[in-house]
Amino acid sequence: MFIAETLDKVVSSQIVDGVPKPTILLVEDEESVGSVFTSMVQRDYDVQWFQDGTSAMEYLQDNSVDLLFADFRLPDVSGVEIIEAFKKMHPGVPAILASGYTSKEVGESLADLVVSKPFSSVKELRAQIASQLEKSNYILPKIEHRISLDQLPELDSRRIARYIEVGLRAKEALHDIKNKSASIVGLTDIIYEAEGIQDHEELIGGVRRLSSICQSLNSATINDSVVGYNVDLIYSALTSQFGAIESQFLAFKEEFGMKYASKIDAIERNLQAVKPHLVELRDSYVQPSFEDVNLVNFFLEFAGRINQDHVGLNASIRYGGSVKVDSTRFSRIFNTLYDNSLEAFNGGKDPIVSISTSAIFRGGRHYVKIDYKDNGSGFPEEIISRLGEKHVTCGKKNGTGLGLAIVKDFALQHGGTFRAYTDGGANIEIMLPINPTIH
DSSP states (O other): OOOOOHHHHHHHHHTTTTTTOOEEEOOOOOOOHHHHHHHHTTSSSSEESSSHHHHHEEEEHHHHHHHEEEEESSSSSSHHHHHHHHHOOOSSSHOOOOEEEEHHOOOOOOOOOEESSSSOHHHHHHHHHHHHHHHHHHHHHHHHHHHHHHOOOOOHHHHHHHHHHHHHHHHHHHHHHHHHHHHHHHHHHHHHHTTTOOHHHHHHHHHHHHHHHHHHSSSTOOOHHHHTTTHHHHHHHHHHHHHHHHHHHHHHHHHTTTTTTTHHHHHHHHHHHHHHHHHHHHTTTOOOEEEEHHHHHHHHHHHHHHHHHHHHEEEEEOOSSSEEHHHHHHHOOOHHHHHHHHHHHHOSSSSSSEEEEEEEEEEEEEEEEEEESSSSOOOOOGGGGGTTTTTTTOOTTOOOOHHHHHHHHHHHHOOOOEEEEESSSSEEEEEEESSSSOO
């Protein structure tokens, strides 16, 4: 994953980049618990620890925090009461209630999250805190701030060139996510205006934040190399934000789905269309991780999915040995092809998928040729020469034109070839070197 290898490593450098760490107000009377909590999170957060509620509330009179973490039982007041008072002062700031009691004993509270004591793991605790901070729109602006500093360590020209390449691909994905987000905002606004609802920040605010960060990062003022250098962090933050949006949409759909069915369907299509762009963003920086995949075993497992859908399968595995590929992405591209087939069948009779493999020696190298075919509607003649390009779609209901682009990119990145044509249905030919090199 290059220099910014993990989210943890990048987040821990925020203070070095001139961005203050998020401040957590911890209210915990037990010395041992408070010390454990502080040691678990202090690398990423500035912890202000008080052992009673009164002192904590006095601190809040003159100071702001990014998150409140309060114990349920305290010597003077309960954590529930502290959170209630805190929410009146800071309604948009998340609060977590920690308790060793059952939910029935704790009762109702205004806490955004209730966690159990003792804390099970450092990883889980950090994830819970990060999730709440992202919902409160903390982390995304910090990413934008850090990247806008436009600072890279001294690197050799080869790595800089790689970051520029990654950044260009990432910016394309960010541009597409921004466009889909704008469509969602527009459709959601129409529904809220029709209902006379003014306070609608829960769903639409999250989508606007997603759109805003994509627009900022895609700006010509931010170097492609800087985006490429930080793309793993960008991906992690955007996927977290998108997960929150999906959860909020479910409640939105339940409330308005019957009355505004067509608009809700359009919003849902746009949300689904964001997902392949997130995959594209991730794939822009993840180098293939080659491992041996046995084609017989792989296609036997793949056949299980096809059989569940009562789709016929013709298989001719003339080469059943192993091929070195990124196994996760290899599986994804065949799921993508099959999803395309299901939509092309469109309820027709006797749907069939055909898969064949054969070994080929070409240009001094050994390849496996994989032919995937269905008996659906095939590809329109006028777009065949452009299949595999981004946004070239057959006009499917939820088509984004990214599915085949991802398949083609996979083949090329593994040193292979891609071809799409129509012959009684859609035909995809993928050639992969049996022992590839990274491209």
